Amino acid sequence: MKCREVKEALVAYLDGEVMPSERTLIEAHLAGCASCEKELSALGSSRGQVTDSLKTMAAQASPSPQAWSHLQASIAKEAGGAKKHTHSLRRGDRPMKRRWRIALGTAGAVVIAAAVIAAVPTSRAAAGDFFAEVFNIESGPIAELGYLPAGFESGPDVVAGSASIVGAPGEDAQPPQQQEQALYKNGDQFLLVKTSNDSGGPLPKGQVAAVNGQVAVLTTGLSGAWDGLPAPAGGQAVSVSGEAQIAPAGVGGGQLVPIAPGAGGATLAPASGGVTIVPASGEQPATIVVGGDGSVISESGTSVAVDTPGGAATVVGGTPPDMPSITYKDANALTWVVNGTRVEILSNLPVAELQKIAEGLVLSD
Amino acid sequence: MDLVLIRRAQAGNEEAFGLLFEQYKNLVYRTVYLTLGTAADAEDILQEVFLQVHRSLDGYDPARGAFSTWLYRITVNRCLNWHRSRRQADSLEEVADEDVASTRSLADCYEEDDSVRRALDKLSRKLRVVVILRHYWDLSYAEIAEIMDLPLGTVKSRLNLAMRQMRDDLESDLPCTARTVTEA
Numbered sequence: 001m002k003c004r005e006v007k008e009a010l011v012a013y014l015d016g017e018v019m020p021s022e023r024t025l026i027e028a029h030l031a032g033c034a035s036c037e038k039e040l041s042a043l044g045s046s047r048g049q050v051t052d053s054l055k056t057m058a059a060q061a062s063p064s065p066q067a068w069s070h071l072q073a074s075i076a077k078e079a080g081g082a083k084k085h086t087h088s089l090r091r092g093d094r095p096m097k098r099r100w101r102i103a104l105g106t107a108g109a110v111v112i113a114a115a116v117i118a119a120v121p122t123s124r125a126a127a128g129d130f131f132a133e134v135f136n137i138e139s140g141p142i143a144e145l146g147y148l149p150a151g152f153e154s155g156p157d158v159v160a161g162s163a164s165i166v167g168a169p170g171e172d173a174q175p176p177q178q179q180e181q182a183l184y185k186n187g188d189q190f191l192l193v194k195t196s197n198d199s200g201g202p203l204p205k206g207q208v209a210a211v212n213g214q215v216a217v218l219t220t221g222l223s224g225a226w227d228g229l230p231a232p233a234g235g236q237a238v239s240v241s242g243e244a245q246i247a248p249a250g251v252g253g254g255q256l257v258p259i260a261p262g263a264g265g266a267t268l269a270p271a272s273g274g275v276t277i278v279p280a281s282g283e284q285p286a287t288i289v290v291g292g293d294g295s296v297i298s299e300s301g302t303s304v305a306v307d308t309p310g311g312a313a314t315v316v317g318g319t320p321p322d323m324p325s326i327t328y329k330d331a332n333a334l335t336w337v338v339n340g341t342r343v344e345i346l347s348n349l350p351v352a353e354l355q356k357i358a359e360g361l362v363l364s365d
Numbered sequence: 366m367d368l369v370l371i372r373r374a375q376a377g378n379e380e381a382f383g384l385l386f387e388q389y390k391n392l393v394y395r396t397v398y399l400t401l402g403t404a405a406d407a408e409d410i411l412q413e414v415f416l417q418v419h420r421s422l423d424g425y426d427p428a429r430g431a432f433s434t435w436l437y438r439i440t441v442n443r444c445l446n447w448h449r450s451r452r453q454a455d456s457l458e459e460v461a462d463e464d465v466a467s468t469r470s471l472a473d474c475y476e477e478d479d480s481v482r483r484a485l486d487k488l489s490r491k492l493r494v495v496v497i498l499r500h501y502w503d504l505s506y507a508e509i510a511e512i513m514d515l516p517l518g519t520v521k522s523r524l525n526l527a528m529r530q531m532r533d534d535l536e537s538d539l540p541c542t543a544r545t546v547t548e549a
Contacts, residue, residue, distance in 0.1 A: 011525040015499065017506045046532040047500070053481035054399060054501040061398040063390050063411055068383065071415050075379075078416070144417065146446040213519070339514050360446040362439065363514075 001025045006036045010043050145193065147360030149353050151186040183226070183326070190326050191357065192226055194344040203335050211358045216336035218351065223329035226346075334358045368427055375422050382422075385432075386415055392433060392502075393440045399497045400444045402486060410443045430511070437502075437512040441494050484534035492527040499524055 001009075006029045012018050013026050030037050184191040206219035333346040334354050345358050367388075373381035393414050398407040417439055425435055485493055498504045498512065506520045513520070 008525060011528045012506070012521050015506070015524070017521065042536070043528060043532055046535045047528060049535060050481055050484075050496065050528075050531060051500045053479065054497065057479075057482065058395045058399060058501060061395050061404065061407065063394045064408060067390065067394075067408065067411055068386060071386065071412055071419075072379075072383075074412060074416050075419055078420070144421075146442055213515070360442075362442045 001029045003029075003033060003036055006030070006033070007039055010036070010040050011047075014040070014044055014047055144362050145184075145357060145360060146362050147356050148184065148191075149186070149189075149349060149357075151189070152184050152191065153186075181226075185326075189347070189349055190328065191345065191347040191349065192326070193361070194346070195363075196342045203337070204333075206333075206335075209334060209355075211334060211336050211338070211355070211361075214336050214338050216334050216358070218354075219333045219335070220330075220351070222331040222333055222346065224331075225328070226326040339363060367432055371422070371425065371427065371432055375425070382419060385418075389433070389436055390415075392436060395501070396437065396440050396494075396497060397444055399485075399501060400441075400490060400493050401447060402482070406447060410440065410447065414439050414443055434508065434512055437498070437504075438514075441498075441512060444494060445490055480535055480538045481531075483538070484531040487534060488527055488530060492523055492530070495520060495523045496527045496531070 006026055009018055009022065009026055013023065018026065030040060181195075182193045184193070203215075203217040204219055206217040209216040209218040328346075328348055331346055331348045332351050332354050333344055335342070335344040336358070337343070341363055343358075343361065345354055345361075347354055347357070349357075367385075370381045370385050370388075374385055390411060394407045394411045397410045398404065401407065401410075414436070418436065425432065485496065488496065494513070495509055498509045499506075504512070506517055506524070509515075510517045510520045515523075
């Protein structure tokens with residue numbers, strides 16, 4: 001190794017972060033190079049000084065005794081807002097979040113696509129894990145913004161989410177496809193954050209940019225309209241093999257409640273503003289309607305065995321209603337892929353603000 | 366134990382969430398304090414981070430990574446964006462300048478009489494964070510890469526740059542404003 005290469009590797013060498021083969025080469029070089037040996041000694045000395053000082057500084061640093069009580073107060077304040085919000089849901093007002101859990105038991109070719117106004121889970125787990133962990137549409141947003149320009153509320157005006165599961169649990173299953181679109185508004189200004197766990201497909205054509213070191217594409221002068229997520233494909237009733245368990249909010253604290261499956265299978269049918277479970281025969285009729293409009297949801301948990309011939313099936317959760325539409329012109333967009341998540345930020349804010357928002361985005365995953 | 370606490374907190378048990386807070390508050394607070402250098406910022410970000418954790422806990426899946434990794438990631442992102450969200454009128458260039466140079470005054474530097482603090486403050490925040498994760502929390506390069514969503518090679522180059530800069534500064538102990546470093 002040459003001196004330059006060795007000196008470049010000395011910090012990692014001191015940290016024990018070089019490969020054994022590289023370590024051998026470095027040590028062989030050090031044995032015959034006074035200059036590199038001196039550099040190693042200096043780096044080692046400053047490294048020790050840094051470590052010791054950081055420990056000394058941190059030892060004096062502790063949260064205030066009131067930190068927990070302050071946090072509790074903030075949580076209570078947020079919960080107060082959430083309760084008020086839940087109340088508005090029950091009155092049929094615009095929903096923001098919906099707890100909807102579905103688990104599918106045994107293997108079978110399954111497609112479920114749901115569009116709701118909700119936050120969607122961040123998981124990129126394989127479909128098998130996804131099934132096992134329960135399809136939980138309220139588990140949190142894909143991304144949160146660390147920076148928003150003045151005037152915008154810290155939370156989005158509306159979040160549209162969808163998730164689809166294609167394939168059966170098991171090795172051949174495809175990962176669930178999830179996407180989320182969060183709209184923030186401040187008067188005439190808008191900010192639309194689109195996230196999807198589908199990182200495939202080319203980035204749009206535009207100027208090459210960067211977001212936190214990731215290649216991004218900036219497109220400017222955009223015009224168009226946005227009116228929420230497109231409804232998932234399909235719409236016909238179901239063919240699902242296995243057992244479906246659904247526990248709406250309010251049942252067992254929102255946890256999945258396993259209930260003995262009914263006999264004779266059932267149909268998950270698209271309905272106006274929701275999905276209705278219709279047992280095949282002799283069972284209590286539809287016990288849950290999960291709303292596109294969120295206004296109707298069963299207060300009792302239910303579980304329905306669905307047993308239909310194989311083949312793909314689709315359940316469509318209705319059309320999200322009451323979605324504010326945006327018509328824009330001269331808008332800018334930044335698109336990039338980070339950690340398997342495709343992100344697009346579209347806004348009529350200046351490009352510099354867009355860049356700041358993009359760099360402040362925190363993936364929840 | 367953590368998993369039990371997390372599961373209970375996810376189920377809405379506030380006592381379990383309180384125990385999580387107790388267990389991890391220093392991780393957050395000290396990371397922020399060492400990165401930004403003020404107790405007030407550390408206190409504020411501690412609140413913000415745990416509020417975000419409380420909101421997002423349902424979305425945390427232990428199978429996808431340690432709780433501490435998740436917490437470090439949220440904390441680091443808050444630190445990196447901290448002044449940006451409070452200086453909204455600044456231009457991007459000004460923010461970039463702020464990001465690569467110490468925000469402390471020269472007088473502040475000398476009042477502390479702490480050469481390592483001064484050397485640390487002259488690093489960009491992105492360099493500062495990797496130094497703290499490595500040399501205070503003793504995390505591996507791979508763990509830092511996961512937290513910061515960076516390639517391993519970038520972590521390596523950032524630490525190399527940061528430690529060389531600190532070595533130079535500690536040897537000369539120049540005033541804070543003498544030099545700034547851009548990230549790798």
